[in-house]
Amino acid sequence: METNKQKKVKVPLTIEQKIKRRNFISFGAFFALSGSAVAGWKWLLDAPDETAGITGNAKAPLRRALNKTELFFRNFFSNNHLVKTYPESRAAKNIRVNSLIGIEDDEDFDPTNWKLAIKLQNQKTLNISIEEIKALPKTEIIFDFKCVEGWDQIQHWGGVKLSDFLEHYKLNEQTKQRYMGLETPNGEYYVGLEMECVLHPQTLLAYEMNNQPISNDHGAPLRLIVPVKYGIKNLKRIGTMSFSYTRPRDYWAEQGYDYYSGL
Ligand SMILES: Nc1nc2c(c(=O)[nH]1)N[C@H]1C(S)=C(S)[C@@H](COP(=O)(O)O)O[C@H]1N2
Numbered sequence: 528m529e530t531n532k533q534k535k536v537k538v539p540l541t542i543e544q545k546i547k548r549r550n551f552i553s554f555g556a557f558f559a560l561s562g563s564a565v566a567g568w569k570w571l572l573d574a575p576d577e578t579a580g581i582t583g584n585a586k587a588p589l590r591r592a593l594n595k596t597e598l599f600f601r602n603f604f605s606n607n608h609l610v611k612t613y614p615e616s617r618a619a620k621n622i623r624v625n626s627l628i629g630i631e632d633d634e635d636f637d638p639t640n641w642k643l644a645i646k647l648q649n650q651k652t653l654n655i656s657i658e659e660i661k662a663l664p665k666t667e668i669i670f671d672f673k674c675v676e677g678w679d680q681i682q683h684w685g686g687v688k689l690s691d692f693l694e695h696y697k698l699n700e701q702t703k704q705r706y707m708g709l710e711t712p713n714g715e716y717y718v719g720l721e722m723e724c725v726l727h728p729q730t731l732l733a734y735e736m737n738n739q740p741i742s743n744d745h746g747a748p749l750r751l752i753v754p755v756k757y758g759i760k761n762l763k764r765i766g767t768m769s770f771s772y773t774r775p776r777d778y779w780a781e782q783g784y785d786y787y788s789g790l
């Protein structure tokens with residue numbers, strides 16, 4: 528007996544047909560993916576800018592993502608890890624000079640009258656000379672200094688541990704605040720640091736580079752050396768120090784760079 532049901536026979540695809548089909552799938556996937564990439568990019572471009580404040584110049588969704596990654600890495604690494612150190616023989620003889628914001632055109636700067644000004648509550652200021660700072664116990668560090676612009680160099684710095692300094696001047700009460708702000712004497716370059724990083728055992732108020740007093744270009748008479756951060760946070764020629772519960776202003780964060788800038 529015959530049925531009118533037709534039997535379906537699967538005809539194997541020819542090579543040409545197979546190629547055609549694969550081309551179709553891969554071009555389809557390519558256009559779909561690039562389409563969504565363009566749409567995503569456009570969405571980001573059209574997104575509102577973040578409210579300029581302590582950080583600036585980024586799209587709001589991008590800043591949210593940056594803050595999330597920062598939180599992740601802060602929990603993951605924390606400011607408590609020690610940065611790798613090197614023997615003195617590895618230290619560079621010629622230390623690279625990067626930017627000179629707040630140093631270069633400061634005709635008013637007088638090295639003989641320089642004092643570190645520590646801003647306390649009630650408008651009080653504590654002024655400390657370089658001799659007083661040099662009289663405190665000295666610590667040296669040889670580590671790989673890293674600039675966000677893509678260079679690094681093993682450098683040798685000497686000075687007082689910032690935590691020793693704060694303890695010596697009985698500033699423990701101030702360190703209960705969450706941040707420290709540092710600025711050049713003319714206020715043109717400024718950074719903000721979380722207190723864990725301020726109190727980190729490798730953070731120095733440095734007055735020596737390769738066993739010599741720091742030269743002007745590198746921030747004489749006193750600069751910050753904070754190995755757990757990128758170069759941008761290592762302020763040269765400190766003029767003022769202050770404490771706060773909220774993030775202090777930060778030169779590069781205002782330009783869109785990461786506020787935390789940790790390593
Ligand atoms: N006052 C001041 N400090 C500064 C800068 C600056 O322009 N002005 N540049 C920062 C950057 S981006 C880096 S990488 C280091 C470079 O320090 P160096 O010039 O001693 O190598 O200093 C940091 N501290």
Ligand SMILES: [Mo]
Binds near residue numbers: 673676
């Ligand atoms: Mo830098």
